[in-house]
Amino acid sequence: FNEQNITYKTINMKRVIIYTFLFLSLICQKMNATPPSQKQSDSPINKTERMSWWTHDRFGLFIHWGLYAMPARHEWVKSREKMSDEHYNRYKDLFNPDLYNPEEWAHMAKSAGVKYMVFTTKHHDGFCMWDSKYTDYKITNTPYKKDILKPLVNAFRNEGIRIGFYYSLLDWHHPDFTIDRNHPQMPQNPELLKELNKNRNMANYREYMKNQLTELLTEFGQIDELFMDYTYAEGENGKNSKDWDAEGIIKLARKLQPQIIINNRLGLSENNQGWDYITPEQFMPQQWPTINNLRVPWETCQTFSGSWGYNRDEYSWKSVHQLIVMLAETVSKGGNLLLNVGPTARGVFDERAIERLNGLAHWMRFHSNSIYGCTAAPSEYSCPNNCILTYNPSTKRLYIHVLEWPFKSLYLKQYKGKIKYAQLLNDNSELKFRTETQKGSHMTENTGADDIIITLPVERPNVEVPVIELVLE
Ligand code: GLC
Numbered sequence: 072f073n074e075q076n077i078t079y080k081t082i083n084m085k086r087v088i089i090y091t092f093l094f095l096s097l098i099c100q101k102m103n104a105t106p107p108s109q110k111q112s113d114s115p116i117n118k119t120e121r122m123s124w125w126t127h128d129r130f131g132l133f134i135h136w137g138l139y140a141m142p143a144r145h146e147w148v149k150s151r152e153k154m155s156d157e158h159y160n161r162y163k164d165l166f167n168p169d170l171y172n173p174e175e176w177a178h179m180a181k182s183a184g185v186k187y188m189v190f191t192t193k194h195h196d197g198f199c200m201w202d203s204k205y206t207d208y209k210i211t212n213t214p215y216k217k218d219i220l221k222p223l224v225n226a227f228r229n230e231g232i233r234i235g236f237y238y239s240l241l242d243w244h245h246p247d248f249t250i251d252r253n254h255p256q257m258p259q260n261p262e263l264l265k266e267l268n269k270n271r272n273m274a275n276y277r278e279y280m281k282n283q284l285t286e287l288l289t290e291f292g293q294i295d296e297l298f299m300d301y302t303y304a305e306g307e308n309g310k311n312s313k314d315w316d317a318e319g320i321i322k323l324a325r326k327l328q329p330q331i332i333i334n335n336r337l338g339l340s341e342n343n344q345g346w347d348y349i350t351p352e353q354f355m356p357q358q359w360p361t362i363n364n365l366r367v368p369w370e371t372c373q374t375f376s377g378s379w380g381y382n383r384d385e386y387s388w389k390s391v392h393q394l395i396v397m398l399a400e401t402v403s404k405g406g407n408l409l410l411n412v413g414p415t416a417r418g419v420f421d422e423r424a425i426e427r428l429n430g431l432a433h434w435m436r437f438h439s440n441s442i443y444g445c446t447a448a449p450s451e452y453s454c455p456n457n458c459i460l461t462y463n464p465s466t467k468r469l470y471i472h473v474l475e476w477p478f479k480s481l482y483l484k485q486y487k488g489k490i491k492y493a494q495l496l497n498d499n500s501e502l503k504f505r506t507e508t509q510k511g512s513h514m515t516e517n518t519g520a521d522d523i524i525i526t527l528p529v530e531r532p533n534v535e536v537p538v539i540e541l542v543l544e
Pocket residue numbers: 135146147300301352372379
């Protein structure tokens with residue numbers, strides 16, 4: 072009996088050891104798999120909660136507005152054309168957007184289905200669009216004289232649109248910001264660069280940024296997104312996260328606005344933490360972007376025409392169709408779209424932008440259900456040809472954006488038993504579907520036994536991109 076008891080105990084001990092080992096290795100695996108953005112004090116749960124509105128809303132409006140609306144040939148004009156401060160100051164001395172009416176902007180944004188707005192409080196030229204007490208280089212010192220930012224924030228908030236601030240890390244006006252390869256005064260000769268930078272002190276500039284960010288994050292109510300722009304550490308004469316005290320900035324922002332969502336352009340992406348989402352710019356990722364094999368939150372920022380600031384002579388405008396496809400495609404890969412408008416120096420959206428926003432508004436009026444609350448479809452739902460799929464996990468509905476309207480039948484591979492009901496989203500009109508293939512003297516449908524065939528009207532619904540809504544089993 073004793074011997075038996077000992078064997079029994081040994082087996083039990085072994086079990087305990089094995090289970091403990093398994094448990095520990097699972098935990099280790101989990102820790103290794105934590106994406107960089109979630110290490111440090113920010114637990115994944117916190118982050119998911121903090122970001123839930125953002126991953127639901129999906130669609131934001133970027134607004135690039137500043138002095139560069141006057142030259143109207145790119146927001147980098149000061150650097151591209153190597154303008155002196157004096158030369159660039161002509162714009163400040165004349166800036167007077169007499170038609171500025173933020174209510175009008177907010178109304179257009181709201182109609183287009185935009186749920187949050189991100190505004191350039193200060194761009195690389197260093198010019199501030201609010202009445203900052205830390206600089207004279209600001210909107211209240213132009214012929215316009217008034218603050219731009221507060222009325223803008225109020226107007227958008229009144230429409231129920233959340234507020235985000237863009238703040239440039241670069242500053243081509245601040246006397247302590249060291250001249251680097253992006254700076255308008257970058258000399259050809261590296262020796263001269265040392266000379267030019269000898270009295271510039273980045274520590275002062277870091278303090279200036281923190282002071283300004285404190286203003287922005289305390290005087291304008293709740294700020295939901297912070298878009299810091301940007302770090303260029305690679306190569307010569309760039310700047311890295313230490314130049315900004317990126318960690319200090321993140322700490323400050325989180326202290327002042329605990330719910331804020333921060334982008335990844337402070338340069339902390341490789342080995343650090345702190346950011347909430349990545350920012351692919353002006354391109355469409357092929358699939359949901361990953362870091363260490365884990366899908367990360369992402370927001371792609373896109374322009375209507377190429378430049379961010381108002382660019383009069385740019386003719387590469389995307390069509391309404393392209394923009395809708397871009398929105399649906401972004402959501403189909405689990406991302407957000409931040410679509411940019413660059414208002415003119417009179418303070419209005421240019422007519423080409425208005426036309427695009429109206430087009431989006433018309434489409435969103437009938438189709439926002441395939442965008443809000445949606446994400447990538449589970450892999451068990453195959454995507455038919457020429458279509459984009461999005462999926463709402465709470466309502467269990469699948470949305471098929473049909474880019475090219477097929478003739479009479481839409482084939483869904485391996486969907487048998489998965490669909491309860493099908494309808495067109497624009498008018499909630501029923502679409503019949505079947506599994507049995509039809510055979511007639513002049514037709515044979517070659518579909519698999521588990522496929523579904525949706526019967527479509529021959530005429531494509533009169534909307535830019537028709538969407539089929541599937542209520543899933
Ligand atoms: C880039 C550009 C800048 C623009 C930004 C938008 O960083 O330098 O002009 O504001 O992208 O994401």
